[in-house]
Amino acid sequence: MNGDYILEMHHITKEFPGVRALDNVNFKVKRGEIHCLVGENGAGKSTLMKILSGVYRYGSYSGEIIYNGEVQNFQSIGDSEAAGIAIITQELALIPDLSIYENIYFGHEIMEGRVINWNQTIINAGEILKRVRLNVNPSLKVSDLRVGQQQLVEIAKVLSKNAKLIILDEPTASLNEDDSQNLLQLMRDLKKDGVTCIMISHRLKEVVEIADTVTVLRDGATICTMDAANGSLLERDIIRHMVGREIENIYPKRTHIIADETALEVKNWTVFDPVLERTILDDVNIHVKKGEIIGIAGLMGAGRTELALSLFGNSPKYKILSGEIYIEGKRKSFKNTKDAMKEGLAYVTEDRKRNGLILIQDIKFNTTIANLEALTHGIVINENEEVIQVNQYKDALNIKATSIAQLVMNLSGGNQQKVSLGKWLFTNPKILILDEPTRGIDVGAKYEIYSIMNQLVEKEGYSIIMISSELPEILGMSDRIYVMAEGMITGELTAGEATEHRIMAMATKTEEEVS
Amino acid sequence: MEKSSARNGGLLSEVASLARSRIRDYAMFIALAVIFIVFGIFTGGSFLSPRNLTNLINQTGYIAVLAVGMTLVLIISQIDLSVGYVAGFLGAVAAICMVKYNLPVIATIPIILIFGTIIGLVQGLTIGQLGVPAFVTTLAFQFIFRGLLSLVTQESGTIRIDVVPFNNLSNGYVPNIGNIAGMDLLSLLVGVVAVVLIVVSQVRKRKKMLEYRFEVISRPVFAFKLLFFAAAIITLAIVLAKYQGLPWTIVIVSIVVFIYNFMMNNTRLGRYIYGIGGNREAAELAGVNVKRILFFVFCSMGMLAALSGILFSSRLQSASTTAGAGFELDSIASCYIGGVSTSGGIGKVGNTIIGALVIMSLTNGMNLMGVGISYQYVIKGAIFILAVAFDVYTRSRK
Incomplete structure (x- = not known):
């Protein structure tokens, strides 16, 4: 039994343009166990699972997958499903307006000749629902279910396909405590039935509770695989392996000139998302001083981007249940983004391609779009002035392009990020919110962005709120750090107090202090 | 010797690379040239006669102004299918104002333009505030105005408009100021002035771009481009001058553009x-x-639909029960042929006018050749698909 591996992944290396996401990763899973895969954001967990499930097809990576003793060359998700591997991602793949039973058998309908046998479908669906402990009528629409219940339908769906190895990517991230416990219990049941589960999770409490084995990934490499049966593994051991990295000297030095005046203060900020139908921010209190960089750490889904967007006047999307914003001590409220901009706020988005830049336009267009007022005399945009100013920003930010007439879609990630930053600097803000400012850009460009940030607080008296999933960046740049988890501030640390271990403990809501 | 051949090679490769990367931008000129040549041959030259080309311009007017408004609508990734019948309806209302209530032209035109703007606003509000997709909203309004058009023309049938100043908008010419070798002096003068203005502004623009360190096309290519445009405008001016001079339509469309x-x-x-x-x-x-x-974009579309209705009823000197049918397709096709992106965000008003000229040349040419209206629909539909497919293809290649 001990040596019986259902899955062995050997020497997996996967590269994206400019980044090596996985570097010679080895990953072995025993038959019938619950194997947890942990690591920081960007450690390569999801990439590894996408390779396993055929999302990244054979040939787009190097290395070898041995499943049930045979080498597998999956070309698509269909191939891996046929072999009995199923993946359940965070974005559920259900069709909301169809019934539960239709969803369960979608794509592999029970046929009688050339027509669908609905009666048999409903009967079978009912049996599978019992197996996943979902006690509802299979004819209900999926949209009428809670997220936790939808997750169970998703599991029912993969069980109906006879999956032998189920991959769950952050299954409990959007569930409440009861639903989470229910799901974990279901995983134990599946284990009894001989189904193997791989679970990716940030909730270490659940990991030590349920895992037989834990594998830690960090920076695209396997760090270790540990036996965790019967609660023998402690959360702090996992955290130590998840971080355990020296902060290299990639953060430029800065003289700290933090003023006494508070630039921005947010009190009792509670926000409801009408689409998700849940409270996404719960009584958040933060402040930032003039000349200060604060870091907001936390894992994916902790509510950091939601905090930035709700502060930045994006209220049509969210419902602000309570809370006050003070700018330099004065109470303000923002009806829209423009209001927030008028008070000196700027928000550089997390995903520059989705909502940061207008890719089909040039550098000039993108740089000035948020503050054309500054260039307009009467109704006419002064294009001379515009070119002069944008060229200054291009030089100051060291944007590498043939000219400011170059289309943004033809720039590298780092230069795109600089354009995105330049756009907001052009609005002359006082408080700059940077959401994942260095995501997907190379080390050199990172250093430049950090230098620009330092310059802004040092010389221009900016306040910067930096949201980041990269702990070294948080530690290297921040004067003070807030840690968020599940929509709440779970800790506040000064630069002196903060360590990766302490932040990770707060971000995973680990109760015991980690040494 | 060697040097000049190297330069020639450079020039050739520049032209080749321009042709490759900017084929989308030049395609409409090529299409227009091909259409002119083909129809010129098939109609035994009558397509290219001064009389017909003047005609063509007057016909293009009411589609061109619609296409200008449609360009904005398509750029913001919306669509307006109602413009044809809105134009037809407002043309009829204009006719009723003047014929039945004896309103002067000078009062009728602003009333109709405001009316159009309000119609656009209502559609915009339906899309923006109620969240009904533009496709659905404007399709519904197409039906509404189709109904309203037949309602207002029900008792009288086709309304004949006998108001000369109104009819002159699409049939008349700017008064002549003199003759030169039997040609209208004004059109020639306007042509020359237009060429001078274009050359001066293009040269200044290029100078500025060089100053700004922007990439520019090389001097010979630039010179050729200018020469080409100058020749086209002068030819047009001569053609107009040989017939009856400068049509009011050209003046109106130019102002709008x-x-x-x-x-x-x-x-x-x-x-x-x-x-x-x-x-x-x-x-x-x-x-x-x-x-x-x-x-704003839908208000502007409504206003231009009103202007289109005015130009069309003026052109026919009447308002009929089917006026405006199919204009939406002609104007949308003009935009796509003129380089508006099917996924929004890209498009130029000036190029849309060329697109409109392409579409109306087809109509005009086919009419001259005596192609039946049924075939015309089929051919236009096919060309519409081709234009969009070409657009999608050239953009996806990047």
């Missing part, structure tokens, strides 16, 4: 329209009031 071109290139509003089309979410986060821009 000038205003819209200026707005799109030199004002905040224009930037925001491009911004919303390029990335709505990013524009919203940059503080652009997306809804307000949407309302």
